[in-house]
Amino acid sequence: MSVLTAPTASLRILPAGDRSLLVAPDERADLVAFVDLxxxxxPTGVHDVLPAAQTILLTLTESADSRAVEERLRELFRALREPGGIGLAAPPPEVVRTIPVRYDGPDLADVAALLGISVRAVIAAHTRTLWRCAFLGFAPGFGYLDSAEPDLAVPRRAEARTSVPAGSVALADGYSAVYPRRSPGGWQLIGTTDLRLWDLDRDEPSLLRPGTRVRFVEEA
Known part of the structure; x- marks a missing residue:
């Protein structure tokens, strides 16, 4: 695969196999905006866009010219960073997924203590935030939800649980998430939802996909 070597500020593009490119903006904010863009x-020749925590994996079509794809990526990234450029345009309106939550998680009080606020303040912050699914990973349907607000950034538990129930609503490392099925996990559990995040009987099994907006609502 032919890859350009000329540097572009704040953006790295590396080959990843025969028909993939790994794109890595230096800034987290640039990555989020670039995925949306x-x-x-x-770009012509791109088959799939798969974001992760710090990179974007682009799968190319069989007939793609990798050099042309890279040139287009750099053009788009430059436009993203220019004042008034295409990256500053608002993305198309998107449905916001509402997830009802009972804030009964076993780590809720510990999270409040870590943040130095009350339990009610944790719940208020979690429900007023408009979350965005940055990427999927760990398990089918497990969406890493991020936010521009750093209010709820807490570390993972010092000791992971061997079994976390499906529907557990959690926080860790600046993300929120819902466990789609019972599994081990080390995130801080703050609540529970009955909504199924992963269901093979649906046309689209995963309720979330990268870019999906999410709002948590406290159940009465």
Whole structure:
């Protein structure tokens, strides 16, 4: 695969196998904005856009010219960073997924103590935040939800649990998430939802996908 070597500030593009490119903006904010832009302005030759915590994996079509794809990626990234550029345009309106939560998690009080606020303040912050699914990982349907607000950034538990129930709503490392099925886990559990995040009987088994907006609502 031919890859350009000319540097572009704040963006790295590396080959990843025969038909993939690994794109790595230096800034987290640039990564989030670039993913949204790539979903609106898919470069010719790109088959799939798969974001992760710090990188974006682009799978190319068999006939793609990797050099042309890279040139287009750099053009889009430059436009993203220019004042008034295409990256500053608002993305198309998207449905916001509402997830009802009972804030009864076993780590809720510990989270409040870590943040130095009350339990009610934790719940208020979690429900007023508009979360965004940055990427999927760990288990089918497990969406890493991030936010521009750093209010609820807490570390993982010092000791992971061997079994976390499906529907557990959790916080860790600046993300929120819902465990789609019973599994081990080390996140801080703050609540529970009956909503199924992963269901093979649905046309789209995963309720979340990268870019999906999420709002948590406290159940009465």
């Amino acid at each position: 790539l979903r609106r302005e898919v």
